[in-house]
Amino acid sequence: METSAMASLSASNHVARVLSVANHVADVDAESRIATSWRRCLISHKLDPARQGPPQTLTEAEVRHVAEPMEETIGLLTPELDDLARVLRDAGYCVNLADANATMLFSRLPGEADARMFMDWKIYTGSNFAETFEGTNGLGTCLAEQKPILVHRDEHFRAQWHMFSCAVAPLFDQAGRLAGAVNITSCREDLERAAHQLALAVTMEATRRMEGAIFRDHFRNTWIATVPGDGGSGLLAYDDDRRIVGACRSARALLGLTDGLIASGIDLSRYVKIDHSRHADEIVELRRADGRPLGQGHVAPPLRAKCSTLRRDAPVDRFDALHRLAGNDPGLVKSVKRLRSIGDHNLPVLLHGETGVGKDVFARAIHAASNRARNNYVALNCAAMPESLIDAELFGYEAGAFTGARRDGSKGLIVQADGGTLFLDEIGDMPIALQTRLLRVLENREVWPLGALKPVPVDIRLISATHRDLGRMAEEGTFRADLYFRLRGMEVRLPALRERTDRDDIIRQIAREEAPNCRLSPEAWSLLSAYPYPGNMRQLRHVLRLAGCTAEDGVITDADLDLPPFGGRATQTDLEAAERATIIEALRKNGGRVTEAARALKLSRATLYRKIKQLKIETAQ
Numbered sequence: 001m002e003t004s005a006m007a008s009l010s011a012s013n014h015v016a017r018v019l020s021v022a023n024h025v026a027d028v029d030a031e032s033r034i035a036t037s038w039r040r041c042l043i044s045h046k047l048d049p050a051r052q053g054p055p056q057t058l059t060e061a062e063v064r065h066v067a068e069p070m071e072e073t074i075g076l077l078t079p080e081l082d083d084l085a086r087v088l089r090d091a092g093y094c095v096n097l098a099d100a101n102a103t104m105l106f107s108r109l110p111g112e113a114d115a116r117m118f119m120d121w122k123i124y125t126g127s128n129f130a131e132t133f134e135g136t137n138g139l140g141t142c143l144a145e146q147k148p149i150l151v152h153r154d155e156h157f158r159a160q161w162h163m164f165s166c167a168v169a170p171l172f173d174q175a176g177r178l179a180g181a182v183n184i185t186s187c188r189e190d191l192e193r194a195a196h197q198l199a200l201a202v203t204m205e206a207t208r209r210m211e212g213a214i215f216r217d218h219f220r221n222t223w224i225a226t227v228p229g230d231g232g233s234g235l236l237a238y239d240d241d242r243r244i245v246g247a248c249r250s251a252r253a254l255l256g257l258t259d260g261l262i263a264s265g266i267d268l269s270r271y272v273k274i275d276h277s278r279h280a281d282e283i284v285e286l287r288r289a290d291g292r293p294l295g296q297g298h299v300a301p302p303l304r305a306k307c308s309t310l311r312r313d314a315p316v317d318r319f320d321a322l323h324r325l326a327g328n329d330p331g332l333v334k335s336v337k338r339l340r341s342i343g344d345h346n347l348p349v350l351l352h353g354e355t356g357v358g359k360d361v362f363a364r365a366i367h368a369a370s371n372r373a374r375n376n377y378v379a380l381n382c383a384a385m386p387e388s389l390i391d392a393e394l395f396g397y398e399a400g401a402f403t404g405a406r407r408d409g410s411k412g413l414i415v416q417a418d419g420g421t422l423f424l425d426e427i428g429d430m431p432i433a434l435q436t437r438l439l440r441v442l443e444n445r446e447v448w449p450l451g452a453l454k455p456v457p458v459d460i461r462l463i464s465a466t467h468r469d470l471g472r473m474a475e476e477g478t479f480r481a482d483l484y485f486r487l488r489g490m491e492v493r494l495p496a497l498r499e500r501t502d503r504d505d506i507i508r509q510i511a512r513e514e515a516p517n518c519r520l521s522p523e524a525w526s527l528l529s530a531y532p533y534p535g536n537m538r539q540l541r542h543v544l545r546l547a548g549c550t551a552e553d554g555v556i557t558d559a560d561l562d563l564p565p566f567g568g569r570a571t572q573t574d575l576e577a578a579e580r581a582t583i584i585e586a587l588r589k590n591g592g593r594v595t596e597a598a599r600a601l602k603l604s605r606a607t608l609y610r611k612i613k614q615l616k617i618e619t620a621q
């Protein structure tokens, strides 16, 4: 039988099945939620399961308009969404963030083989998947029910979506209101329902962390307590007078808090009793108002207490994110100062650093600090694509420019970044021919899409990143020297985590974010503090996230830390790391007493003091 005839036969089977389910003659196997949704689609939304055609898609200007209220949230959640995309990439999932009306506002596509399918079916930024129009589908049905859902292949209402499986978790804002949803979609035939269920669990967990990030960001100037509960912990914000000023959805459900009660400035002690010190950033025992134990929670102080220069009512500084990323690293602090003094000049920035040091988040923070922040931030990883695809993705093409091109052509990323920032990751991997085209764009401020009869003027700020030595490559002729000089209007070196002098602060901060209900045992602390982290910040995040899941009784021990031996060539910094670890261990074994530790290490006391200072080891004395 012809493929199209087979397709129409299975579509008519599907229509018959939908009708029998809607008339309660039969039920779908998987979940009665699907049957209920099918009935909603037929009876309330009056949809046709056999209808074909693409989803409603907004123009770029419309997307910009719709995305505006969520712009800050998208920026805040991007690292977490990127991490989710990385984890699910090999299984062929795309990752999207949608607003509460089911319009996708952020997308990350998987590898080339799967990506084409999502592009062809318009599962990307700007498309709308509301249940009222598309029928039962992951995004639309999750938002309609405000519950996580998996819609597997033929559970979709419209037969045309039957090759896709979508797992979606709703996203609630700091006040417990529906803000949108995180969607993952795959079209791999070899993935069973159970595999998608697992991916849904991963997505729900990531979404819970995103909700935490939204809450912590919104209430950063107040006290925040993590309150344990059966269905996951909740977050409570309260002021210096111990009046509740905010509660996330789980905390509201757990404690019976409502908007009205919160607006009335109700006393914290009527719900939870929390004893903590003045500048607490600690695990504490929580009790209910009647004294019954609630379990252990974490209390974080207002940001203003941690950073005295930030006042509660101070206007938001566009450079906040950059300052936070720079921490107390002298080189980075200097770079951020320079970026500040450059102001809104359109100077290209070249970021240099190993994998996972935070090049992408730094580039986003530069964009957020610029007068371009309201416009697009568009990123391309030059190492992740073959030359022909980079060419098409970056410079765009006219309709019918080559076999396999999209019917209506493609604008290309450079044009999409017009008025905003273009981030080219792994620029050292850009093929020479494309380097020449890019140089021309930078020089002439215009781009020639493939097959176009006239150029398109563009105004972009270019941030590029590499782990390679571009200067050396330029000398050797493997990278165009003139492009190199253009890219490095300003060069910022992002140090490896093992080189950062404020490494301990970073570990503490990431531990708070990834394992908020846990504390680190002294052994775990020594290991974390001494490890050389070949995968840098990303590795540290993953290690602590995993440790937060496996820790028992809220204590992360060395057994919870997945730190594989680092097999790289020993560099000066590795040797220092090893020396640091030995000294920390000796201090620990000797209760922090330097004299005894020096004796154990067969060093003089003065030498040990000198090394402690030089290696910036924190001691109790």
Ligand SMILES: Nc1ncnc2c1ncn2[C@@H]1O[C@H](COP(=O)(O)OP(=O)(O)OP(=O)(O)O)[C@@H](O)[C@H]1O
Pocket (backbone or CB within 6 Å): 079, 080, 083, 324, 325, 326, 353, 354, 355, 356, 357, 358, 359, 360, 361, 362, 425, 506, 510, 537, 538, 541
């Ligand atoms: N200063 C920081 N503090 C805390 N977390 C950070 C910091 N910088 C980066 N991260 C986290 O580290 C992870 C990796 O960051 P990012 O993707 O920006 O690195 P990268 O250098 O671009 O990596 P690659 O080049 O390999 O893609 C992200 O989860 C990010 O949130």
